[in-house]
Amino acid sequence: MTVHTVSxxxxxxxxxxxxxxxxxxxxxxxxxxxxxxxxxxxxxVGDVAxxxxxxxxxxxxxxVIVEGSGFIIDELAYPGPLVRPLxxxxxxxxxxxxxxxxxxxxxxxxxxxxxxxxxxxxxTFSGTRRPGTVASVxxxxxxAGIWAQLWRVFIPDGQRTTLAALDTETRDRLLADWRRExxxxxxxxxxxxxx
Numbered sequence: 001m002t003v004h005t006v007s008x009x010x011x012x013x014x015x016x017x018x019x020x021x022x023x024x025x026x027x028x029x030x031x032x033x034x035x036x037x038x039x040x041x042x043x044x045v046g047d048v049a050x051x052x053x054x055x056x057x058x059x060x061x062x063x064v065i066v067e068g069s070g071f072i073i074d075e076l077a078y079p080g081p082l083v084r085p086l087x088x089x090x091x092x093x094x095x096x097x098x099x100x101x102x103x104x105x106x107x108x109x110x111x112x113x114x115x116x117x118x119x120x121x122x123x124t125f126s127g128t129r130r131p132g133t134v135a136s137v138x139x140x141x142x143x144a145g146i147w148a149q150l151w152r153v154f155i156p157d158g159q160r161t162t163l164a165a166l167d168t169e170t171r172d173r174l175l176a177d178w179r180r181e182x183x184x185x186x187x188x189x190x191x192x193x194x195x
């Protein structure tokens with residue numbers, strides 16, 4: 001089997017670890033590259049990721065992946081990839097306040113991975129959307145393994161509390177299920193297909 005080496009453009013150590021975990025068994029070797037790229041302002045996760053991936057490929061000239069992610073309150077179609085500045089300005093309570101404006105509090109994580117090959121051709125991979133609801137108050141602490149403020153307000157479908165407040169075994173099981181259906185898993189399977 002061919003081992004594929006791909007530069008993952010990220011400065012986020014948690015994302016790098018997550019990518020390596022997703023692709024470990026799929027013969028994809030990830031090298032981290034931290035580039036200062038322009039990030040367009042858009043509520044569409046895929047648009048942001050595609051723009052950054054094209055820039056990164058122009059700089060590196062080799063296979064590259066860029067992950068775009070967002071958190072979407074369904075009725076508002078917001079904040080999407082703009083969640084980072086929202087959290088910086090308001091914290092988890094700001095997400096709760098936005099959900100208070102809706103009837104259902106329905107929300108989801110979204111992840112898009114854009115791969116640009118050495119020749120400049122690109123392909124986009126989407127993971128399974130992770131549906132749930134926004135809690136009425138943040139629950140749980142940002143402890144070891146709880147690396148995102150959103151985990152304190154997101155209640156996955158089928159659960160009664162936030163990701164941050166779930167027991168470790170349940171949270172690990174959910175994350176493992178999501179990992180199997182992630183954009184990274186889709187990329188790894190595609191790279192493993194015969195040409």
